[in-house]
Every structure is written in structure tokens, then in C-alpha cells.
Amino acid sequence: MTINLTLAIVIAALYSVGFYLLMQRSLMRVLLGIVILGHGSNLLLQTAGGPPGRAPMLTTARPEQMTDPLPQAMALTAIVITFALTTFLLALAYRSWTLLGHDEVRDDVEDRRIQRLERRKVEEDEEEAA
Template identity: 60%
Template sequence: MNSVDVTMALVVGGLFTAGFHLMLQRSLMRIVFGFILLGHGTNLLLLVVGGSPGRPPVVQGEGTAPTADPLPQAMALTAIVITFGLTVFLVALAYRSWRLSGHDEVRDDLEDRRIGTARERAGNDPGPEHGAVDGTTDGADR
């Protein structure tokens, strides 16, 4: 039983591609847009992969056509609302970054780079001699 169709699979793939491409940018607002598109893609994926489409899952007297699977719908509904909350949070984050630093870009973390170079410098230092006298040494704490 295949609940997904080729069109929907392509739409989901396209949304993921666009979303991730935007998330790989440095502008926080673009990252937010990427997040929104990823949210759309994921909700759609949940729905189309989770169960077969059909009549709305509302119990009614008439109708014998198969109903759509309600469980993925409930999950996607939850996901939609959570995505909304997270999106607004990220927008606020981008706004704060813009207010405080004058831009909303994610810069490289200089501290991370410094870790490598600082340790390298320390490593190149000719440290104190490690004299070994019968097993006990008085070397410096590196």
C-alpha cells in the first residue's frame, strides 16, 4: 500500500532542498525562512508518508470511501503549531542580533579558531627540561 505519490515526494524534496540551502546562509533571517520551508516540508512529509489520503476522518453516517489516516494528521497538527512557536522565537533572535550587533549575520566564532592557534603556540614553546631522577620528575604543568 503506497500512500505517497511522486508529485508529493518531489514537493517534499524540493522544500527540503530550498530550506537547507537557506539554512546554509549566514543571514539569520534567511535561516528563519529556511526553517519555515523546512517546517512545511516536514509537516507534508509526516502527512503523506504516515498514512493514505482519503475522505476527511470525520465520522458521518453516509459514505463508504476510505477515510484518511487521522494519526499522522494529529501529529502534523501538533508539528505545525510548534513550528509556529519556534519560528517566532527565531525571528526574535534575529531581531535581537540585529539590534545588538547591527547585523543579523552569523559570523565565524573567533573563539573556536583561537583554541587551535593558542594551543599550537603553547605546544611550540620550548618547555622546561624534564629531568627524570629515578622516576620522579619536576617538569612543568602543561
């Protein structure tokens, strides 16, 4: 089985753009990143399925002429998961917009407090060592 170079570049571009958007602080960009990653995953699964062939029915074709149904089933599952995650993120962004007026993800206050404690501990250890 060979893969088309153009298809490999498109899949790589979809994954890189999706991961880039996923690392942003805006929930709408995260949502777009999830959707683009879902499309990249579906394209990868369909590419992994190989060339098109006959339906996988035992009486209609020989086994070497049949397509593998597993990548198609996995692509359908990926579509459902992407749709569910998209609706969840849309609800989260809407709630954030109505409560705060923006959809930016804020840092957790507890995480900042723990970082300050860790920084103080490292500074105290350096002072004791000196």
C-alpha cells in the same frame, strides 16, 4: 499505498532548499529555511497519512474506510513547533539587528582560539615526526 512522483519531488525540493537556507549565515535566511523545512515536514506527514477517507469514529464507518489520525496530529504538532521556532528566530534577528545593525551570525572567538591551538599542535607533531 503509493506516492505521487510530483509530490515526492516537491517534498525533496522543499527539504533541499530548507537545508540550504539553514546553512547560511544570515538569521533571516535561517528563519526562511526553518519555515520551508516545516512546510516540507507537514507535506511529508500528510502524504504518509495516505488517501483521504472517513472520520475515525467507530460507529460511522468500517475500519478499512477510516483515515489514520496520527499523521494529522503529528502535522499539527509540527506546525506548533515551527511557529515557536519562527517566533524565537524573529526575536533573535530583531535583537541582533538592533544591537549590531545586521543579522549575520558571527564565529565564536573561543572556537577560533581552539582551532589555532589544534593547528599548532598538529604542526608541532609533524615537526617532531620529521
